[in-house]
Amino acid sequence: MTSHRNTSPLPGPGSPRRRSVLAAMGALPVLAAAPPAAAAGRAESAAGTAEAAAAVTVNPLAARQTIRGFGGMTHAAWIGDLTAAQRDTAFGNGEGQLGFSVLRIPVPENQADWNRDxxxxxxxxxxGATVIASPWNPPAHMxxxxxxxxxxxxxxxxxDSYGAYAQHLNDFTRHLGNNGVSLYAISVQNEPDYAHDWTWWTSGEMVRFLRENAGSLSTRVIAPESFQYVKSFSDPILNDSQALANVDILGAHLYGTPPQNLPYPLFQQRGGGKELWMTEVYHPNSSDSADLWPQALDVGExxxxALVDGGFQAYVWWYIRRxxxxxREDGRISKRGACMAHFSKYVRPGHVRIDTPANPQSDLYVSAYTGGSQVVIVAVNKRASTVSQSFTLENSNASGMSSWVTDAGRTLASQARxxxxxxxxxxQLPARSVTTFVTA
Incomplete structure (x- = not known):
């Protein structure tokens, strides 16, 4: 592949151009909708009015993956740091805040830059957020x-610099710790398979480093962060017990990854005890305003x-402020951000995704989570009409549901109990909307 390069809106000084086109694929695709459910009575009426459908059963005992969090990236060297107020908007969880619980930062190659983020x-x-870090390049002399x-x-x-590189990563981790930042995990390399503007790794080189050097790293290890969740890059790690032993988080990016490539059977077979994180993406593109609606609703889908089909435990956006x-650049939550916040504000670290029908009606996507006695349901309605949907809460004594909605005219608006x-x-799920329900 050639370099992924056209200039993103509002480029910062010295900022490398980020991907808007994958050269071999054209524009990043919007994920296709799953096929409509086949059950009788679920076809959309000719008039396009609200319709009834079989109840979605939500059972807190049907546990799937534990959620580690949602968040995004800051990179002060490329686009400037967040202001104090913007940090609170990103990681606070009050009104008008995103509720992010994961921050990703770079590992600069030069120690003089280690304080930037x-x-x-x-x-x-x-x-209360978790911080992870990814390097683009080792020090130049390596x-x-x-x-x-x-x-x-x-x-x-x-x-001959693998050992020195491991020490470089440890030195960065130690520096952060000495400055009040306990790093949860560090990556071996950002997008090693799409590195036209940074450092390439082959899957064999990644396996070698993991086998021989990653065991000396002082915090959790993320690998391989393939740009498109390319399984041929991560399969060798899963198939090598010594390399896998030194990996804590299998990290992936989802640029242009089609829905059918989200499940990962080999990880399910061999990744026991490891976590699965989506550590970078923007979607569906970097050219549109994040307030464009209903396009922003694609983020919700x-x-x-990623959570339901892919089983990911974390979902991390590229630049937080863009x-x-x-x-937005003015520090306010965008429509894309609101779609993220429908998950991040209510599905908190430690919540567990629970099994429920994921596509109970055409163009309706439902996921559910539990934390203690609380149940959270997120419903994304991509239809141009209102959808009526019933939910049955098994093993729950809830007497009511609080809810919030985002659509063309509302943003994280609280609704009647x-x-x-x-x-x-x-x-009643409004046309082209995302709604979060929480037991109350």
Whole structure:
């Protein structure tokens, strides 16, 4: 593949151009809707009015993956740091805040730059977030150039510098710790398989580093962070017991990943005890305003598919503050951010996704979560009409549901309490909307 490069809106000084086009695929695709349910009575009426459907059963005992959190990236060197107020908007969980619980920061190659993201990381931790870090390049003296296809100046880590590179990552982790930031995990390399502008790794090189050097790292290890969840890059890690033993989080990016490639049977077979995180994406593009509706609703569907189809435990956006991101340049939550917040504000770290019909009606996507006695349901309605949907809460004594909605005219708007009778409630899901329900 050639470099993924056109200029994103509002580029920062020295910022590398981020991906808007994958050269071999064209524009990043909007994920296709799952096929409609086949059950009788679920077809949309000709008039496009609200319709009744079989109740969605939500059983808190049907546990799936534990959720670690939702969040995004700051990169002060490329686009400037978040302000103090923006940090609170991102990681606080009050009204008008995103409720993010994961922050991703870079690992600069030069130690002189290691303080650039510390203030935001420290505030994120104060607000209860988890901080992870990813390197784009090792220190320059550890790298060499080589020929990779048509790229004559491709860069890789020198084979005799693997040990020094592990020490570099440990030194960064220690520096953060000395400055009030306890790093939850560190990546070996950001997008090692799409590195036209940074450092390439082959899957064999990644396996070698994991086998021989990652065991010395002082915090949890993330690998391989393939740009498109390319399984041929992560399969060798899962198939090598020594490499896998030194990985704590299998990390992936979902740029242009089609829905059918989200499940990962080999990880389910061999990744016992490991976590599965989606550590970077923007969706569906970086060219549109994050307030464009209903296009922003694609973010809600994408998150649903990542959590339900992919079984990911974390969902991390690219830049937090950007014209196409969850926070606008003026520091306010965008429509894309509101779609993220329908998950991040209510599905908190430690909540467990529970099994429920994921696509009970055409263009309706439902996921459910539990934390203690609380049940959270997120419903994404991509239809141009209102949808009536009933829910049955098994093993729950809830008497009502609080709810919040985002659609063309509302953003995280609180709605009237819905009573629960005989463990069942019915909701009217507005056209092209995302609604979160929480037992109350």
């Amino acid at each position: 510390v203030a935001t990381a420290r505030r994120a931790i104060e607000l 790298t060499e150039t080589f020929v990779r296809g048509s790229q004559t100046n491709a860069k890789r880590l020198r084979y 994408h998150m649903h598919r 014209g196409y991101g969850p926070m 819905i009573p629960v009778s005989n463990r069942t409630f019915t909701a």
